[in-house]
């Protein structure tokens with residue numbers, strides 16, 4: 026069965042890739058800050074009438090998970106499964122509207138990633154090379170960087186081989202003769218053959234790609250990518266000596282697994298393939314460039330993942346030589362710090378999303394992350410600041426406007442009146458300007474513009490004094506309430522990408538069938554019963 030929508034020429038096929046969280050600890054507010062933009066964009070493009078697919082999943086492979094499993098005396102699969110289920114539950118609670126949220130430990134994913142890997146190998150962009158590598162004779166295995174221990178040449182303290190607490194990243198030479206963290210013995214250098222991806226062959230193509238698309242990227246993505254391009258792209262190993270991960274479909278590499286980042290970024294493709302198969306639509310409409318393709322592809326992630334999306338993923342797609350569409354828009358967010366400290370697992374200072382949704386309103390939390398999140402610079406999160414924003418923007422401005430209109434004392438139905446032309450003009454403008462901001466990745470400004478409309482509504486209400494009009498001029502009173510109700514109706518559209526639950530509630534009150542991205546006017550007779558207070562003030 027083919028989906029006819031895909032063939033509609035005016036619609037874009039929008040693919041939104043949300044970063045794949047790593048299955049070794051609970052999701053904290055930093056994750057929410059980085060991932061919320063994906064759901065925001067998904068909902069926005071749906072309102073525009075585009076064909077949207079929003080995919081992501083849990084990143085299940087890699088050494089931190091195997092280490093953790095060993096420590097807890099369970100299988101890596103158990104750790105991955107535990108967090109995958111936890112993540113799914115949290116995303117549900119946050120109303121993330123993924124079309125597919127899958128995981129890298131999924132047979133469909135693994136099979137299709139192996140196929141893609143093989144294509145790159147056949148195209149000779151993946152090649153084998155022998156190297157000397159730390160080997161523990163006692164444990165009988167090659168060691169990953171983080172399984173090693175050295176004295177940090179930068180700070181002089183004991184450090185893991187992948188990165189020191191001081192920030193220093195050890196070089197290959199630093200790791201010669203490093204200690205095995207498992208048994209405490211010194212490692213030796215032993216010959217090992219790995220597969221490499223020829224990133225260096227793509228230097229020119231990536232430069233052209235960045236030049237063409239950077240106007241759609243946040244500045245952090247451009248800067249970080251150019252740093253690597255300036256140094257010159259270097260070939261990189263794509264295999265690891267691990268027992269947990271995606272198999273290497275090439276003879277002689279049966280004892281190795283795929284480097285976790287290769288398999289995770291290709292998950293955007295496999296997840297699209299899987300969901301399209303389920304929906305009976307052609308996945309290539311979202312991934313392949315041909316004459317009539319009209320694709321827009323967003324990648325949403327934190328700034329620690331930039332080059333995996335701006336360099337590695339595009340290289341892998343090009344290396345398949347199958348006319349893949351490269352991601353257009355990079356939505357990288359900065360860091361969310363907690364009480365002026367960087368969130369760190371060892372400090373245990375992260376606040377989990379789970380802890381927040383237990384105590385606070387989901388829509389208010391979503392609003393906070395989009396309107397006050399780390400869009401272009403790191404931001405400092407404190408509970409106090411969050412409560413202030415909730416009480417001022419959400420309760421005092423938005424909640425109050427809805428309350429004083431729809432719960433006006435003695436009012437049982439929305440009167441039919443005439444819409445104020447100035448307010449109507451502002452509503453029309455708001456759609457246009459908010460759209461411009463969103464497409465320019467300025468989500469804070471988009472939220473600010475919506476709050477402006479709420480303020481215009483509140484000011485109009487104050488000036489019209491409906492509590493006096495009701496006694497002195499019923500027609501004018503009707504016009505006031507009718508106009509304010511239409512502001513609320515349009516807010517239910519404009520706020521749908523930010524506060525989906527509240528928007529849906531408002532649509533229920535005002536008999537609006539479905540949200541859309543165009544000015545609307547309530548027409549039906551609307552009775553005002555069962556109107557709830559939307560938001561409660563939080564006491565500090």
Ligand SMILES: [Zn+2]
Pocket residue numbers: 177178179180181182184189190191192193
């Ligand atoms: Zn150090």
Ligand SMILES: [Zn+2]
Pocket residue numbers: 161162163164165205206207208209210
């Ligand atoms: Zn050892």
